[in-house]
Amino acid sequence: MPTARGDARGPRLPVLLAALCDRLPVDRILALESVLKTVGDPDDPVLSRFIRAQPAAGLAGQLVEITHAWRTEASGITGAGLALALATSRSLPRTTSPQVVVSGPASASLPVRLTSGVAVEVVRSARTSLLIASFAAHGALDVVEEIDRAVGRGVQVDLVLEESTRASTAFAALPEEVRLWHRTGAAGVMHAKFLAADRHTALLGSANLTDRALSDNIELGVVLRDPATVEPLVDHFRWLLSPEHGLMRVQARGGAEGRRR
Structure with missing residues (x-):
């Protein structure tokens, strides 16, 4: 898992979302946001199918960790709410690390x-x-x-x-x-x-x-x-x-x- 912007000692969800934005191009982030807007919670089958379909090495595991943090740290947030949080993270300056x-x-x-x-x-x-x-x-x-x-x-x-x-x-x-x-x-x-x-x-x-x-x-x-x-x-x-x-x-x-x- 890449090190993200922010303090990893606090809640994991913001850190994981930032790491995902640092890894993926904008079009891939937008695709995830579109899926999140259609799901109600981290256990929604639509989200599970989307995660399983990801071919990039380690990406499915990264998304599973995000859903776990969503479930344990912010279970009251809907998928649309998480999509908004992801969009906010996406709007921040991207990492310049190789x-x-x-x-x-x-x-x-x-x-x-x-x-x-x-x-x-x-x-x-x-x-x-x-x-x-x-x-x-x-x-x-x-x-x-x-x-x-x-x-x-x-x-x-x-x-x-x-x-x-x-x-x-x-x-x-x-x-x-x-x-x-x-x-x-x-x-x-x-x-x-x-x-x-x-x-x-x-x-x-x-x-x-x-x-x-x-x-x-x-x-x-x-x-x-x-x-x-x-x-x-x-x-x-x-x-x-x-x-x-x-x-x-x-x-x-x-x-x-x-x-x-």
């Missing part, structure tokens, strides 16, 4: 999230720019479709890819304004894997943008939501892409290599 992300088998040892869902969430959070690096890419249609949506809302997208793996083919259907970058030199490879939304959120880890890496392989990563940490990472890659250094070139859409930019 969150663990995994692919493959997920244990209950850590409050982790799955790489596939987090990658989509990070892309979806971009409003002005999206910087993505991957050694290999194949499939990952959910991520590719979310990138396409980002372009549609005016986000500038740069994909930094390893040419030898033909990673660019996974993004062939994206609009022409998406820039695909490759190294200009022969020494070494582009082996980094990360997604950065604007300058506020980044996903770093071992997973490439492939179906197996996002879901089946045993992969590990972290989500950073601290701009003070994310900004230097983005600046480093912007430096790599800058024309005066000649380290990267833009691939002309259609397969031929474009001029150095």
Whole structure:
């Protein structure tokens, strides 16, 4: 169970609600709030079914602990009342602590999230720019479709890819304004894997943008939501892409290599 904002020595329910808000994206919290508004008490079968249906490692246990605290500390509160408390917690500033992300088998040892869902969430959070690096890419249609949506809302997208793996083919259907970058030199490879939304959120880890890496392989990563940490990472890659250094070139859409930019 993650450490939440507040004093854990007092009532547990507020602490547990804050921890849940620190863990989950807003859309998942809103889904829980919608369910809570329809239930009368912590033993309602509707809530029990919702908890059992949660696939993220440790999340069902976290929700069970919340229902236990609800039952023992605030049994007079209705589900609608708890939804209001959750909405209040959601409105407070979110934690900037790194969150663990995994692919493959997920244990209950850590409050982790799955790489596939987090990658989509990070892309979806971009409003002005999206910087993505991957050694290999194949499939990952959910991520590719979310990138396409980002372009549609005016986000500038740069994909930094390893040419030898033909990673660019996974993004062939994206609009022409998406820039695909490759190294200009022969020494070494582009082996980094990360997604950065604007300058506020980044996903770093071992997973490439492939179906197996996002879901089946045993992969590990972290989500950073601290701009003070994310900004230097983005600046480093912007430096790599800058024309005066000649380290990267833009691939002309259609397969031929474009001029150095």
